[in-house]
Amino acid sequence: MKVVLQNLTKIFPSRNKKSNEEVVAVNDFTFTIPDGKLIGLLGPSGCGKSTTLYMISGLQKPSGGQIFFGDEDVTELSAENRGVGLVFQNYALYPHMTVKQNILFPLQNLRGEDKLSKEEMLERAYTAAKLVQIDELMDRKPSELSGGQQQRVAIARALVKMPKVLLLDEPLSNLDARLRLQTREEIRRIQKETGITTIFVTHDQEEAMSISDMIVVMKLGVVQQIGKPQDVYDDPTNLFVAKFLGTPPINVFEGKVAGGKLYLDGVEVLDVPGVADQDVTVGIRPEGFTLDENGPMVCGLNSVEVMGRDVSVVSTHPASVNSVIRSIIDADNKVAAAETVSYSLKPHKVFLFSKQDESRIYFDI
Amino acid sequence: MVESKHSWKAWLYLAPAIVLLLVFTVWPIINTVRLAFLEDYNSSMAIGGATYEFGIRNFAKVLQYKDFINCLTNTILLCVLTVPLSTILALLIAVCLKQIKPLQRALQTIFFLPYVTNSIAIGMVFAAMFNMVGSAFGGENELIITAGIINNVIEFFGGQPINWINSGSAYWANIVVMVVYIVWNALPFKILILLGGLQSINTQYYDAAKVDGTRRARVFTRITVPLLSPMLAYVVITGFIGGFKEYSSIVGIFGEKMGPAGDPGRLNTMVGFIYDALAGDHTGRASAAALILFGIILVVTLINLQVSKKNTHY
Structure with missing residues (x-):
C-alpha cells in the first residue's frame, strides 16, 4: 500500500493563552511513500517526526493537508478504521495479559465479516509470533520478557491483523547497543518478508541509514531532504543534513x-x-x-x-x-x-x- | 542502623507516641480480650471489688440474643448491598470524570464534598428528604401531607408517597433509605482513589487499543478494569471493613433509637449492639461482641484478599 502525504501540516495551539504562539510541529509535508518500502523519518527531538507518524496512524488529526492510503483518502478516518499497525516507543504491551493474549487482542476486536473463528485467530497469532521468533514465549507475561522480546511481541501484535501500513515509533531506543544492532536487522527482515509498507521514526541517523530504503530528514517540522540513505549522505542539500548524518x-x-x-x-x-x-x-x-x-x-x-x-x-x-x-x-x-x-x-x-x-x-x- | 549507644535517644523520641499507643490502643485491645472472657463482667461492680470467673458465657449470651441476630443481619445486609453498589457507581463516575476535560477540577471538588461533610449532618438532611410529615399513614379520609423532597418528586410523577422512615414504615423502605445514604456517603473516597488510579494508567494503552479498533466496552472491561484492579481491591476491602462498622449513618437518619418511631432498634448494627451493651453496663458482653465483630471482619478480609489475589494484576 503506497502512502501519500499531501501538504500535511500540524499546528499545536499555544499552551500559554496570552501569547498565542502556535507551534508548527509539521509544516507542509508532501511525500509519496512507495508500496512495500521501509522509510525512516529522521531528525532531532522536536522535529515533528513522531507527530507525522501519529497523523498517519490516525491518533492525531492533521491541521491541514491530506493522507492517502493507495487512492483512498483516509484523512478523516479514525485510527481504528485505517488498518495500521503501530508499535509504540515503550511497546504499550498490556501488562495483565500473556504474550498470546496480547497478540490475539487486535484479532478479537474484528467484527462483522472480518470476524475470525478461534482456530483462525490462534493460527494467525502463532504465524505472527513465529515471524518474530517468540512462539516459545506465548504464555509469559510482558514483565517476564527482556526488552528485545517485548519489542518483538509489540511488532507481532501490530502485524497480526495484517495492517496496510506498519508504523514504528523509535523502535530501538529502549534496547541496549547490541540488541539494537540485532533488532534492526530483524525489523528489516520482517519488513522484507511481509512486504508491508513500513514507516519508522528515529533520531539515530545510523539506525535510519542502515535499514531504510529511503530516509526523510526533518528539522523543526520542515522536511529537509528525502532520498536513499547513501544519496542523502553523499549529497546533502544543506548544512543541517550534512551535520546530522554521519559518524x-x-x-x-x-x-x-x-x-x-x-x-x-x-x-x-x-x-x-x-x-x-x-x-x-x-x-x-x-x-x-x-x-x-x-x-x-x-x-x-x-x-x-x-x-x-x-x-x-x-x-x-x-x-x-x-x-x-x-x-x-x-x-x-x-x-x-x-x-x-x-x-x-x-x-x-x-x-x-x-x-x-x-x-x-x-x-x- | 542506629548505633547501640545512641539507641536510647531513638527510644526517647519515640516515647510519646509509644506511651500513648500503649495506653489508648494496645491496653484497651488486651483488656477487651480479658473482659470478654470474664463471666458477666460489670465495670461498676468491679470497682466495688467483685471478682469474676474465667469463662465463655459472655459469648454464649451474645449469640443467644435475638437482638444480636437482628444487628448481625442488618450489618451484613447493608454491607452486601452498599459495597458492590458504591464501588460500581464510583468506577463509572471516575471513568466519566476522567473523560470530561472542561471543569474537571471543579467536578472533582464537588464529588469530594460529601467526604469532608459531617456524616450526622448529612444524615439529618437525608432524613428530611425522605421525611413524611403530617397524619398517620393510610387512615380513612385523612390528608397525607408530604414534606420530604423524595415523596414530592414521587407525587409529581403521579406515584403514591411512600413512608420511608417514619412511624409505621416498612423494613425494606428503611433499608432503601440506608443504602442510598451509605452509598452516597461512600462514593467520594472511592471516586478519589479510582480516579487517581485511572490517571496513572499510561495513555498509550488506550492509543494502542484505539489503533487496534477496540470497542469502548471492551476497552473498559479488558484494559481499564484489569489495570485498575489493585485500586478496586483496595476500595472493596476497605469498603467491607467500614461497612461492618456501620453505625453513625443509622444514627444520622433514625437517631439514637436506631429505628423508626415505634420500632426502636430495628436497624441496629453490630457496633450499635456493642454501644447498647456498654450503656447497660454489660462490659463483658460488649467486649465479647467486639471480638465477634473483629473475627467476622478478619474472615471477610481474608476472603477478600484471597479473591483479589487471583484477579488483581499488579
Whole structure:
C-alpha cells in the first residue's frame, strides 16, 4: 500500500493563552511513500517526526493537508478504521495479559465479516509470533520478557491483523547497543518478508541509514531532504543534513571562495569551479582527507586512534568551527608522530554551504 | 542502623507516641480480650471489688440474643448491598470524570464534598428528604401531607408517597433509605482513589487499543478494569471493613433509637449492639461482641484478599 502525504501540516495551539504562539510541529509535508518500502523519518527531538507518524496512524488529526492510503483518502478516518499497525516507543504491551493474549487482542476486536473463528485467530497469532521468533514465549507475561522480546511481541501484535501500513515509533531506543544492532536487522527482515509498507521514526541517523530504503530528514517540522540513505549522505542539500548524518560527524570550517578556489585560513585548499566569490561554510566528511606530505591542509596533530580497519586522526585547524577535526584514513597509512599532519582533500567529500541560509552551493568536480 | 549507644535517644523520641499507643490502643485491645472472657463482667461492680470467673458465657449470651441476630443481619445486609453498589457507581463516575476535560477540577471538588461533610449532618438532611410529615399513614379520609423532597418528586410523577422512615414504615423502605445514604456517603473516597488510579494508567494503552479498533466496552472491561484492579481491591476491602462498622449513618437518619418511631432498634448494627451493651453496663458482653465483630471482619478480609489475589494484576 503506497502512502501519500499531501501538504500535511500540524499546528499545536499555544499552551500559554496570552501569547498565542502556535507551534508548527509539521509544516507542509508532501511525500509519496512507495508500496512495500521501509522509510525512516529522521531528525532531532522536536522535529515533528513522531507527530507525522501519529497523523498517519490516525491518533492525531492533521491541521491541514491530506493522507492517502493507495487512492483512498483516509484523512478523516479514525485510527481504528485505517488498518495500521503501530508499535509504540515503550511497546504499550498490556501488562495483565500473556504474550498470546496480547497478540490475539487486535484479532478479537474484528467484527462483522472480518470476524475470525478461534482456530483462525490462534493460527494467525502463532504465524505472527513465529515471524518474530517468540512462539516459545506465548504464555509469559510482558514483565517476564527482556526488552528485545517485548519489542518483538509489540511488532507481532501490530502485524497480526495484517495492517496496510506498519508504523514504528523509535523502535530501538529502549534496547541496549547490541540488541539494537540485532533488532534492526530483524525489523528489516520482517519488513522484507511481509512486504508491508513500513514507516519508522528515529533520531539515530545510523539506525535510519542502515535499514531504510529511503530516509526523510526533518528539522523543526520542515522536511529537509528525502532520498536513499547513501544519496542523502553523499549529497546533502544543506548544512543541517550534512551535520546530522554521519559518524563521526562532518567537519565544519569557515572558508572563502575567490576566483574559483576555496581558501581555508587564507590557504588555497581546493578548486571549486563555478562558485561566485563569497564567504562560505565548508563541510568535509571525515573520509574526505587523504594523507599527503605536500597537501594544502596543514593541521596540528592531537592524537591518533587506531580502530583496526581504520585510523581516526584527531587534529586542529584554525578555520575549524569545532575545537577538533576528525579524519578517518585507511590503517595502511602510517601517521608519523609529529607536530603537524598534512592532507589533501577529496573534492566529492567537500560540501560548500551558503553563509546566509546554509543551503548547498554546488561546484563542478 | 542506629548505633547501640545512641539507641536510647531513638527510644526517647519515640516515647510519646509509644506511651500513648500503649495506653489508648494496645491496653484497651488486651483488656477487651480479658473482659470478654470474664463471666458477666460489670465495670461498676468491679470497682466495688467483685471478682469474676474465667469463662465463655459472655459469648454464649451474645449469640443467644435475638437482638444480636437482628444487628448481625442488618450489618451484613447493608454491607452486601452498599459495597458492590458504591464501588460500581464510583468506577463509572471516575471513568466519566476522567473523560470530561472542561471543569474537571471543579467536578472533582464537588464529588469530594460529601467526604469532608459531617456524616450526622448529612444524615439529618437525608432524613428530611425522605421525611413524611403530617397524619398517620393510610387512615380513612385523612390528608397525607408530604414534606420530604423524595415523596414530592414521587407525587409529581403521579406515584403514591411512600413512608420511608417514619412511624409505621416498612423494613425494606428503611433499608432503601440506608443504602442510598451509605452509598452516597461512600462514593467520594472511592471516586478519589479510582480516579487517581485511572490517571496513572499510561495513555498509550488506550492509543494502542484505539489503533487496534477496540470497542469502548471492551476497552473498559479488558484494559481499564484489569489495570485498575489493585485500586478496586483496595476500595472493596476497605469498603467491607467500614461497612461492618456501620453505625453513625443509622444514627444520622433514625437517631439514637436506631429505628423508626415505634420500632426502636430495628436497624441496629453490630457496633450499635456493642454501644447498647456498654450503656447497660454489660462490659463483658460488649467486649465479647467486639471480638465477634473483629473475627467476622478478619474472615471477610481474608476472603477478600484471597479473591483479589487471583484477579488483581499488579
